[in-house]
Structures are given as structure tokens and as C-alpha cells.
Amino acid sequence: MAEVEGLERGRVANAEGHRAMLGPLKLECGTVLDRFPLAYQTYGALDEGKRNAVLICHALTGDQFVANANPFTRRPAWWPDMVGPGKVIDTDRYFVICANVLGGCMGTFGPKETNPATGRFWGLDFPVITVGDMVRAQALLLDHLGIPDLFCVIGGSMGGMQVLQWAAAHGDRVFSAVPVATAARHSSQNIAFHEVGRQAIMADPNWRQGQYLEYGVSPSAGLAVARMAAHITYLSEAALHRKFGRNLQNREKVTFGFDADFQVESYLRHQGSTFVDRFDANSYLYITRAMDYFDLAADYGGSLPKAFAGTKTRFCLVSFTSDWLFPTPESRAVVHALNAAAANVSFVEIATDKGHDAFLLDEPELFATLGGFLEGAAGVRGLAPR
Amino acid sequence: MNVRTDIPLLAQKLRPEDVRADLRVIAALVEPGSRVLDVGCGDGLLLAYLAREKGVDGRGIELSQAGVNACVAQGLSVVQGDADTDLGDYPANGYDYVILSQTLQATRKPYKVLKQMLRIGRHAIVSFPNFGHWRVRLSLFWNGRMPVTAALPQSWYETPNIHFCTIADFEQLCRDMGAVIERRVSVDAFGRRERIVAPGALANLFAEQGMFLLRNKN
Incomplete structure (x- = not known):
């Protein structure tokens, strides 16, 4: 096993998790964070070549406890059907990382942390952050962990926005990307x-x-x-x-x-x-606010295909028929842009009446689809077969 | 059986007899290692076969959601989409071959679809049921009824095939749009290459399917 700085192996279950001090990070609003904490969980082990890392990006009210109970709130893992030993994101095979987003309230730098300059809670003095800032913070975490690139970055809803941002802004560090029930920009509604x-x-x-x-x-x-x-x-x-x-x-x-x-x-x-x-x-x-500000094409002259120009990342997009918050046409717009960029892309729409939340629930077709996609990508990546 | 990890799962399980004969004929037209877009790829059989036999970098478009989901679950790169509307997104010359197998007659605008295929791919491979076949002609002549055959099993009011043509019609279309016919293969009802190679007008009489390898004139 490769040595990874900052990881305490075998203590992830029931642990309060890890907190890395990262920085500097220049935010899009102009503020520079010299040092800031990022709380994260890991599951499984990094392989010898550091090629099996999977980053899971959580949604608006999610946290880093994707596959074990949150020790602070005692809520169960938020994606237990997807992540774990023998699951689609198999923690016996992949090294899974999930970090609390910038601006969050589960140990990462957020408005309920204390401002060292004033000794008071940040409150509204906290700088406005963006999805791009969240992703840059995660990239610093990868540097901190000594992981050059990710086998896969996956997430639903706001997590899917981060996945798209990862693929566009840090494509050379993303072998495969799975944006689920998401959009390249937050709609007016x-x-x-x-x-x-x-x-x-x-x-x-x-x-x-x-x-x-x-x-x-x-x-x-x-x-x-x-x-x-x-x-x-x-x-x-x-x-x-x-x-x-x-x-x-x-x-x-x-x-x-x-x-x-x-x-x-x-x-x-x-x-x-x-x-x-x-x-x-x-x-x-x-x-x-970060979700509202998300408009990936805007960073590339208004052209979404440009965001993915020359990408080598393998994409698999998923939408759900009854999701009216991030409806299928939003995913299809990303697919069209990826096709225009000659990207390697798969896209499935899954029939369900469970709405946007379907991505968090037990949807066998979602698991079959992602299982097949990840298996195919793992083969091309040269990861050891299960 | 050796497990190869660089080709889709489905391809590893395929035996030659599992693959429809017309798909094998198409595969014979494809250069190894090329980039292929299969328009209307169904459950991904051809893409999987091409990946294994020819080592192609394959992508697919499929209208039916069940087909798409089956493909992706097998590790194939396939998107849900419509040949009539979605080919415009693809960049010019992004592929070596764009394949339309038994789908042309089901498109709303065959001319536009073919134009797009020739723009996206260096070559286009098109196969379709030949309405000039003698059995079709006889059926119309003697019965005065739209033909229902092994290759065209549905009645006129149920068939998704809305734009039938003959091999002669298709060749005329190619001339009209400036497409160069690089190869033509006559195929029987079971998808096998016809043993007797019938030239020109005779192909239109004796081939149950037309199969063409095309490229743009420029």
C-alpha cells in the first residue's frame, strides 16, 4: 500500500473523520484564504499506483459521511446503497474520499467557524463562495493527500455541479466523471x-x-x-x-x-x-448562493462545449424522469456539449416517480448503469479486476 | 476464458453465431482501431462486436431508453438520442465511420440524416431493407398488398419504417447529395452476403438488403 500522509487507516468507521489544514486558496470573490480547514472522510485503501481514488461530491445539505453514520448528528450514511464493500462504489476496490464543501457546517471552513481575526463567528463576514471554490479546495485536498488524479469523481445535484466543474477546470486529474441529476447552470426557477x-x-x-x-x-x-x-x-x-x-x-x-x-x-x-x-x-x-452563481458556460465565453474542449475524461450522465428540479433537458444540454467536444459520453434517463431525490434512493437501474460504466472505465484505467 | 479488461463485458461473452450476420458484414467494412459512431445502436451488439473483433473506439446513439441503459450497463459509451435531431451536435470528421444499420427507413428525414453522417464521419455505412427485391415486387403485383416478409414483419400501420426505398432509389440519393459509393454489398434476408454477386440493376432485384460504404465527394 502506498503511504498517504494524513490518513489514519482502519479508523474510518465511527471516527469523527479527518480535518486537513489547506491553503492558500484565492476565492472567486477575491478573498484569499491563507489556511482553512477541510473536513473529510475516506474509505478503503489507495492502491500502489494511486490510481483508484474516487471523489464523491455531496449535495446542498449533505456532508462527508457518505458511507458511515455522522458522529455529530447520528444520522445514517447518506449514500449507503451506492458506497460500501461490494457496492457499486466498492470500498474494497476503490479509495473513496468525501469532503464537506467549503461553506459547510460539518467541520470545513464555513460561516459557523470562528474568525481568528475577531474571535467571533464568521456569520455574514464569511466570504461568498462558489462551486469553483469548492472544487479548488478539494483539489488542494488531493495535493495534501498526494493523489495525482482521480479514477472517478461522482455526485448528484450540487455534487453533480462540482463534478462538471472538476471535469472542466481540472480535466487532467479526472479519468471518469459521473454527474447525476444536475445541470451546467442553475435555472431561474x-x-x-x-x-x-x-x-x-x-x-x-x-x-x-x-x-x-x-x-x-x-x-x-x-x-x-x-x-x-x-x-x-x-x-x-x-x-x-x-x-x-x-x-x-x-x-x-x-x-x-x-x-x-x-x-x-x-x-x-x-x-x-x-x-x-x-x-x-x-x-x-x-x-x-454558490449553486445560484453556478454557470459553467459563462466561464468559457458562454460556450459549454468550450468548457470540455479536448477532454479525455469518460462521462456518464444520469437523469430521472420525474425530477423537475434538475429535469432531463438540463443533462441533455451537457450531453450535447460533450458530443460537440467529441467527448466519450454515456447518458441514461431512469424512469422513476421519486423525483430529484431518486439519486439517493434504492434505484436498481441506477446501480446497474453506474456499475457497468465504472467496470468499463476501470478496465480501461487498468485497475485490478474485482 | 481469458478475461480482458480493455473491452466491454458484453463483447467477451459474444460468440460469432450470436452476432447477426449483417452485423458481421458491416464489421468487415470497418478498419481495425478506428473511431466508430453507431446511430441507432440498439442493445449494443454491433458496438460490442466491433470493440472485440476490430478494437474500435465505439460510441452509440439509441432512441429507446431500455436499449441505452442496457448498453451503458455493459460498459459501452452510449447516449439516449434521436438520429433526426441530435447528429447536428457532433463535430465534423470526429469519426472514421458513422454506421446506420437498418435504421434509415425509420428516420423522418433520411436525406438530412445521411448528410449529417457524411459530415461527422470520414465514411458512412448504411444498410436498409430493399423494396426493389423481387419478392416485394411480386407481392405488390399479385396481391396488391404492402409486403410483409421475414425482414419486414410488421403491417404497414404498425411498422416504424416510414421511408422505404429500393437500392436504385438509394443510389440516386447518393448521386444527388454528392456521396461517393466506395463499396456496395448485397445481403440476403438473413443478413448473409449474397453468394451470387448481382451487379447494378440485378442487385436491386435480388438483394433483400442494401449495404453501402460511402464517403463525401470532397
Whole structure:
């Protein structure tokens, strides 16, 4: 096994994970971070040639605990069907890395960390970050780990944006890329939904201009509403109807009041209230902003094919029929650009009624597709067969 | 059996008898190690066969989602797409061969599709059912009914094949668009190369399928 600095082997399960001090990093907004922490998890072992590293990029409210329970929130691993021993992303075969994004709230540099210059929480003094900044931070982590390039970078939703950014900006370090349920730019409708969420947070009196941590309070009501609105966009009408219909919550008839009469209301309230315990409201503002600002073509003169010009990366894009947040035409636009760049690309649309969240769920066709793609790519990469 | 890791899984399991005879005839037209785009690649049989037999760098476009998913799960590089609308995205001369096997007659704009193929590829390989075959002619002549044959098993109202042509029609189209016919192969109903090579007008009478290797005049 190759020696990798900073890794503690065999201690990943139940561990609080690793935290690397990285930098300097010049952010797109102009701010330079001299040193900043990036929290990450690893699974499996790096092979002799350092050729089997897989980077998993998490979505808006995800974290680095892709394949083991989060020790802080006690929530289970967020992608257990995809990542683990013998799974599609087989931790017996690949060295899997997952880092908490820049601006996050699970140990990486984010607005709830302390500003060493003031001794206070960063709050709104935290610089605005972009998907490009998130990816550059991850690239610094690879340098830190001594990993020259990735066998695969994979992620869904905002994770998929990072995958596209990786392939465009650091293509020589990406052998294969799997952007799932994502887009090369955040749509107007999606920016609109994010704005509703941010306004809900900022309208909460406890938000206190972003200084709530200084006051020892939390804009829980606002953050819960933001989560409830967002959660609807992750599902589909068909899935909501299948799960809840118009069923009433523990009652025979409606109460002629504003209690949660319907099961779907009760469900959303539960989604909102559990979210506030695990997520920082300011992080939510910053990360949604990063997604809004994402427009890959804009960095390449407005031409998406130019973003991928000359790419040698093997791509596999996946979309879901009932995903209306990142609908299939968004993936198809990326496929068209990749075709125009003569890239090696596969694209599948998977039939499901589970909406955007389908990428996180048990979708056998997703596993079959990605399993085949990774197997093919591993063969070309020359990785040892299973 | 030796497990090779540099070719798709499906290709390793293929036996020659599994491969439709017309696909073998197409494969014979393809130079080893070339770049191939298979338009309407179905479940990926030809791409897998070409990868194994010819070591090609193959890509596919397929309309049916089930076909695409099957291809990708086998490690083939295939996108869901439509020959009529999506070929315009591909850069000129990006491929050595663009193949359209038994699909031309199902496209809405065969002329445009063929033009795009000749733009994208240095060569185009096209195969299609020949409506000039004597059995088709006899069926129309004696029965006055649209022919239903082994190669064309569906009734007129169910068939996805909306643009039938004869070998003579196709050759006229090639002349009209300035495509050079490099090779023509007559194929029988089972996809085998016809034993008796019928020249010109006779091919139009005796070949059940036309197969052409084309290139642009320039």
C-alpha cells in the first residue's frame, strides 16, 4: 500500500473523520484564504499506483459521511446503497474520499467557524463562495493527500455541479466523471426557490443579521420553512400522492384550524424541524448562493462545449424522469456539449416517480448503469479486476 | 476464458453465431482501431462486436431508453438520442465511420440524416431493407398488398419504417447529395452476403438488403 500522509487507516468507521489544514486558496470573490480547514472522510485503501481514488461530491445539505453514520448528528450514511464493500462504489476496490464543501457546517471552513481575526463567528463576514471554490479546495485536498488524479469523481445535484466543474477546470486529474441529476447552470426557477428559502431564514427575527450564534439563538423557524419549501422540490407530485394522498394525520376529519391535518403537512413539518438540528442557517445561505452563481458556460465565453474542449475524461450522465428540479433537458444540454467536444459520453434517463431525490434512493437501474460504466472505465484505467 | 479488461463485458461473452450476420458484414467494412459512431445502436451488439473483433473506439446513439441503459450497463459509451435531431451536435470528421444499420427507413428525414453522417464521419455505412427485391415486387403485383416478409414483419400501420426505398432509389440519393459509393454489398434476408454477386440493376432485384460504404465527394 502506498503511504498517504494524513490518513489514519482502519479508523474510518465511527471516527469523527479527518480535518486537513489547506491553503492558500484565492476565492472567486477575491478573498484569499491563507489556511482553512477541510473536513473529510475516506474509505478503503489507495492502491500502489494511486490510481483508484474516487471523489464523491455531496449535495446542498449533505456532508462527508457518505458511507458511515455522522458522529455529530447520528444520522445514517447518506449514500449507503451506492458506497460500501461490494457496492457499486466498492470500498474494497476503490479509495473513496468525501469532503464537506467549503461553506459547510460539518467541520470545513464555513460561516459557523470562528474568525481568528475577531474571535467571533464568521456569520455574514464569511466570504461568498462558489462551486469553483469548492472544487479548488478539494483539489488542494488531493495535493495534501498526494493523489495525482482521480479514477472517478461522482455526485448528484450540487455534487453533480462540482463534478462538471472538476471535469472542466481540472480535466487532467479526472479519468471518469459521473454527474447525476444536475445541470451546467442553475435555472431561474431554481434560483427563485432558493431565494424563497433565504428570505424565510432572513425574515426570522432570531437570524439577527446573521449574528445569531453570537446571541446564542437560532433562526429555526425560518430555516425549517426553507427546508420545507426545498423538500417539495426534491420530490414529485406522483411520489407525494403515492406516499400521502389526501390522508389525514391521526384524525378522522379536518379540524377547521391550521394544525397539521394532512399527513403531508405533518411530514413536511418533521422534515423542517429535524433539519434545523443538523444544519447551520448561514451555511444554507452561502451554499444556495454558490449553486445560484453556478454557470459553467459563462466561464468559457458562454460556450459549454468550450468548457470540455479536448477532454479525455469518460462521462456518464444520469437523469430521472420525474425530477423537475434538475429535469432531463438540463443533462441533455451537457450531453450535447460533450458530443460537440467529441467527448466519450454515456447518458441514461431512469424512469422513476421519486423525483430529484431518486439519486439517493434504492434505484436498481441506477446501480446497474453506474456499475457497468465504472467496470468499463476501470478496465480501461487498468485497475485490478474485482 | 481469458478475461480482458480493455473491452466491454458484453463483447467477451459474444460468440460469432450470436452476432447477426449483417452485423458481421458491416464489421468487415470497418478498419481495425478506428473511431466508430453507431446511430441507432440498439442493445449494443454491433458496438460490442466491433470493440472485440476490430478494437474500435465505439460510441452509440439509441432512441429507446431500455436499449441505452442496457448498453451503458455493459460498459459501452452510449447516449439516449434521436438520429433526426441530435447528429447536428457532433463535430465534423470526429469519426472514421458513422454506421446506420437498418435504421434509415425509420428516420423522418433520411436525406438530412445521411448528410449529417457524411459530415461527422470520414465514411458512412448504411444498410436498409430493399423494396426493389423481387419478392416485394411480386407481392405488390399479385396481391396488391404492402409486403410483409421475414425482414419486414410488421403491417404497414404498425411498422416504424416510414421511408422505404429500393437500392436504385438509394443510389440516386447518393448521386444527388454528392456521396461517393466506395463499396456496395448485397445481403440476403438473413443478413448473409449474397453468394451470387448481382451487379447494378440485378442487385436491386435480388438483394433483400442494401449495404453501402460511402464517403463525401470532397
